Each structure stands twice: as structure tokens, then as C-alpha cells.
Amino acid sequence: MLVVGSLSDLTDDVRHLRLVDPGGAALPAYAPGSHVVLECGVGPDGLPRRNAYSLTGSGVEPDSYALSVRRDDTGRGGSRWIHALSLGDSVEVSRPRSAFAPVSTARHHVLVAGGIGVTPILSHARAAVRWGRSFEVHYVFRGGDGPHLDDLINLCGNSLQTYRGSSELWSTLAPALLDRPLGTHLYTCGPAPLIDEVHDRARAAGWPPQRIHHEHFGIAALEPGTAFTVRLRSTGADVEVPSGTSLLDALEQHGVAVPNLCRQGVCGECRVPVAAGAVAHRDLYLTEDEKAAGDCVMPCVSRAEGPRLELEL
Numbered sequence: 001m002l003v004v005g006s007l008s009d010l011t012d013d014v015r016h017l018r019l020v021d022p023g024g025a026a027l028p029a030y031a032p033g034s035h036v037v038l039e040c041g042v043g044p045d046g047l048p049r050r051n052a053y054s055l056t057g058s059g060v061e062p063d064s065y066a067l068s069v070r071r072d073d074t075g076r077g078g079s080r081w082i083h084a085l086s087l088g089d090s091v092e093v094s095r096p097r098s099a100f101a102p103v104s105t106a107r108h109h110v111l112v113a114g115g116i117g118v119t120p121i122l123s124h125a126r127a128a129v130r131w132g133r134s135f136e137v138h139y140v141f142r143g144g145d146g147p148h149l150d151d152l153i154n155l156c157g158n159s160l161q162t163y164r165g166s167s168e169l170w171s172t173l174a175p176a177l178l179d180r181p182l183g184t185h186l187y188t189c190g191p192a193p194l195i196d197e198v199h200d201r202a203r204a205a206g207w208p209p210q211r212i213h214h215e216h217f218g219i220a221a222l223e224p225g226t227a228f229t230v231r232l233r234s235t236g237a238d239v240e241v242p243s244g245t246s247l248l249d250a251l252e253q254h255g256v257a258v259p260n261l262c263r264q265g266v267c268g269e270c271r272v273p274v275a276a277g278a279v280a281h282r283d284l285y286l287t288e289d290e291k292a293a294g295d296c297v298m299p300c301v302s303r304a305e306g307p308r309l310e311l312e313l
């Protein structure tokens with residue numbers, strides 16, 4: 001449990017928080033680009049509402065976990081809960097997890113941020129400056145100043161390029177993708193269309209997939225999906241998963257404990273091995289190769305492709 005040590009508004013709808021140990025202790029270090037999962041009150045189903053947020057610090061000897069949250073009035077309520085926090089309030093926070101760390105052997109790092117997707121990119125930039133790594137930041141945002149723009153200007157100097165829209169971004173980034181040195185890695189965080197376009201253009205420019213990295217904010221509202229039955233291989237028990245109920249919820253209601261954090265298909269914590277049946281993958285965590293292999297499922301968001309699925313549980 002951490003407490004809110006400071007609060008500030010970066011823009012009309014983005015709030016920056018520093019979460020500190022109530023006794024003033026140092027916090028565990030983390031890799032740049034890591035996220036934590038916050039318990040943001042209780043959802044309409046009575047279960048804790050958990051959201052994953054990227055940390056904005058470098059991760060070295062942190063005395064606080066800093067994060068910036070855009071209020072989403074149409075979301076599930078987690079961001080509104082965070083925006084209602086006051087100084088000294090307690091917040092349940094997971095240990096940092098990394099799924100978007102910089103590659104230490106990279107010759108150069110191209111960092112692309114869209115809007116509030118700047119948060120893990122700022123963490124990467126802080127670490128790059130600290131360790132003297134070669135990097136550049138491309139930051140696209142609309143209206144006013146983007147969140148953390150001042151931080152990036154102070155940190156990056158001439159290594160920062162800013163844009164007011166995608167046509168401005170691509171007039172600079174498209175040629176950059178063609179001439180960066182071999183061994184450069186590319187990292188993007190922002191809205192899904194930006195991530196997809198950076199990925200597609202980089203692949204078209206000859207970048208191997210191993211050098212293209214991205215971090216999603218979280219999954220958008222999902223379709224309720226059709227009902228299916230899941231069999232637990234250890235007991236042979238069948239669990240019905242109705243439309244509108246997640247596989248994870250159905251397992252928990254059946255007394256099957258599955259470790260989980262974000263419940264948004266982002267953190268990777270709930271991964272379960274699949275024994276038989278096809279999976280309709282809807283998470284943002286597994287790679288395309290892992291999804292194609294079909295031997296695991298993230299039950300917080302993904303479902304069966306057909307009427308039945310068998311799990312190694």
C-alpha cells in the first residue's frame with residue numbers, strides 16, 4: 001500500500017501523481033517503460049477495478065512511483081477514481097512489471113509517443129540520458145501542449161521533435177525509418193492506430209519485428225462474445241462462460257484462483273496454458289507468434305473461438 005505524496009495537473013485532463021511509501025522507505029527499482037497496476041475502487045460487478053499505468057521515472061533508486069493519468073469520462077471509472085484522489089490517500093499498487101524495456105545492446109533508440117502515451121517514453125528518455133544512450137524522441141499531440149512536454153524539452157534538447165498531427169509526424173519519421181543505423185530499436189506508445197501505423201511502416205521499410213516494440217494503454221471496450229464451455233483438465237469439471245462474462249470471472253466464480261493484475265489484457269499475469277480448442281485472442285500482451293501457437297490464453301479478456309476450450313488447470 002502506498003500513499004499519494006504529491007498531485008499536480010499537467011493539462012486540463014491529465015493528472016500527475018507521486019505515490020510514496022507511508023514510512024518514507026525507498027521503493028523497488030524498475031526497468032524503464034515499466035507499469036504498475038493500481039486498484040481503483042470497486043467496479044459495478046463488486047470486484048476491485050484495476051488499471052495498469054506506466055511509470056514516468058528512470059527506475060533507478062526510486063523514492064516514489066510517478067504516473068500521469070488522463071481522465072476518461074467514458075471509461076470504466078478507473079481514471080475518474082484516480083482524479084478524485086487527495087494528498088495522503090492510500091492506494092493499492094502492484095510491484096512494477098516490465099513488458100516494454102529498452103534493449104541494452106541497441107545501437108540507437110527511436111522513441112515515438114502519441115498523447116498520453118508519452119509516459120513510458122519519458123521513462124525511456126530519462127534512462128537513456130542517465131546511461132548515455134543514443135536516442136531520439138518523436139512526440140505527437142493535439143491541442144495545447146502535450147503532457148510532459150517541458151520535461152522532454154529539458155531532457156532531450158535537440159533529440160526531441162514535436163508534431164501537431166500525423167501528417168507532420170510522418171513527414172519526418174518516414175524518412176527517419178529509412179536511414180537509422182542497423183541495430184536501432186523502435187519503441188512506440190500511443191493510440192492503437194499510431195502503434196499500428198508505426199509498425200506497418202517500419203516493417204515496410206525493412207525493420208525486423210525483433211527491433212519494433214510497442215506498449216498499449218489498455219484494451220478498449222470489448223464485445224461481450226458468445227457463450228462457451230471450458231473444461232479443467234485436472235478435474236474434468238466443465239465451467240460455463242456466459243456471453244458478457246470473462247473467462248477469468250467464470251473461473252473465479254467456480255473457485256479456480258488465477259493470478260491476475262490488470263484484468264485488461266495488458267500485464268501478462270493471468271496467462272493460462274491451453275490443452276485443446278481454439279482461442280479468440282483479444283489481449284495486448286502475447287506476441288503474434290504466441291497467439292498463432294494457440295497454447296495459452298489470457299482469460300481476463302480472451303475467449304474460446306468455438307463452443308469449447310480445455311485448460312491445463
Ligand code: FES
Binds near residue numbers: 266269270
Ligand atoms: S490480468 Fe493482466 S493480462 Fe490478464
